[in-house]
Amino acid sequence: MLNEFTQVLTIAGSDSDGSAGAQADLKTFMARGVYGMSVLTAAVAGNSYGIHDSVNMPVSFIENQIKDIKDDFKVSAFKTGMLSDSEIIHTVTEAIKDKPFGYFVLDPVIITKHGAMLLETEAYQTLIDELFPLADLITPNFYEAKKLSGLELENKEEIIKAAHKLRKLGPKNIMIKGEHSDDSIDEVEDYVLLEDGQSFWISEPYVKTEHINGTGDTLSSCIVAELAKGQSMEDAIKTAKTFTYNAIKHEIAVGHKYGPINHFVKDDIQ
Numbered sequence: 105m106l107n108e109f110t111q112v113l114t115i116a117g118s119d120s121d122g123s124a125g126a127q128a129d130l131k132t133f134m135a136r137g138v139y140g141m142s143v144l145t146a147a148v149a150g151n152s153y154g155i156h157d158s159v160n161m162p163v164s165f166i167e168n169q170i171k172d173i174k175d176d177f178k179v180s181a182f183k184t185g186m187l188s189d190s191e192i193i194h195t196v197t198e199a200i201k202d203k204p205f206g207y208f209v210l211d212p213v214i215i216t217k218h219g220a221m222l223l224e225t226e227a228y229q230t231l232i233d234e235l236f237p238l239a240d241l242i243t244p245n246f247y248e249a250k251k252l253s254g255l256e257l258e259n260k261e262e263i264i265k266a267a268h269k270l271r272k273l274g275p276k277n278i279m280i281k282g283e284h285s286d287d288s289i290d291e292v293e294d295y296v297l298l299e300d301g302q303s304f305w306i307s308e309p310y311v312k313t314e315h316i317n318g319t320g321d322t323l324s325s326c327i328v329a330e331l332a333k334g335q336s337m338e339d340a341i342k343t344a345k346t347f348t349y350n351a352i353k354h355e356i357a358v359g360h361k362y363g364p365i366n367h368f369v370k371d372d373i374q
């Protein structure tokens with residue numbers, strides 16, 4: 105008799121340099137001890153200098169990938185990352201609306217740190233209308249939270265207001281990731297609003313590094329892994345914040361510019 109194994113899924117884009125997208129998700133799943141699967145929505149050609157080309161997968165191919173996973177596996181939690189446009193969002197919504205894969209973490213990927221658009225502007229509303237109501241958690245970064253809430257987020261009160269506004273759109277839990285574009289900050293502070301109305305700020309020291317590709321993907325896929333293993337939403341978020349911080353702090357020398365973070369990092373490293 106074989107052992108049962110916790111199974112998770114990412115529905116995301118491929119990033120050729122392995123730093124972000126589905127590759128970062130699969131590395132995180134491996135590091136957190138769960139069996140990871142990937143449905144590819146798109147593929148980008150890029151390296152540590154930036155993204156230089158991209159293609160979307162045909163929607164029939166996205167449907168077939170999801171169908172094959174549904175037909176065979178017992179997925180306990182999944183995430184979505186790069187979804188490119190309204191047609192892909194609609195395809196994914198139709199395929200997952202009967203909740204075949206357990207907890208759903210929606211990472212509303214809009215733009216990369218280098219300014220490459222991974223979601224068309226016209227598709228923001230489709231994401232809100234179709235996928236937000238299905239999500240157990242959304243994890244917008246500072247920029248994405250501004251775009252999706254329509255607020256400027258100039259202070260903590262506005263961030264709290266944005267989280268409440270986003271929750272009214274349907275997702276059960278909200279995590280707004282803090283600003284980290286300014287080298288003078290000491291801490292990167294994220295805000296979490298939970299389903300039961302409780303909320304908290306979660307912070308780690310700011311790491312001054314250029315090796316930051318894939319931070320958002322790593323955070324959301326670590327939350328997926330921990331939810332699948334049975335952690336509560338609050339504990340999964342806290343574990344993921346620590347894991348991502350450690351992966352940023354313990355840099356690896358890969359790439360010449362904005363390199364990947366360190367998915368080999370161990371839990372006991374402080």
Ligand SMILES: Nc1ncnc2c1ncn2[C@@H]1O[C@H](COP(=O)(O)OP(=O)(O)OP(=O)(O)O)[C@@H](O)[C@H]1O
Nearest residue numbers: 217245281282284292309310311318319320323348
């Ligand atoms: N330089 C840093 N030092 C410490 N923590 C960081 C740093 N950069 C990001 N983080 C943390 O990493 C996690 C991912 O957040 P981030 O805002 O980078 O996501 P993201 O913008 O979606 O990623 P990306 O820009 O790669 O798409 C958050 O918890 C954030 O606070």
Ligand SMILES: Cc1ncc(COP(=O)(O)O)c(N)n1
Nearest residue numbers: 117118124125318319320321
């Ligand atoms: C295919 C793909 N998906 C997502 C991101 C953003 O990654 P992150 O927000 O984690 O840096 C990326 N660079 N490429």
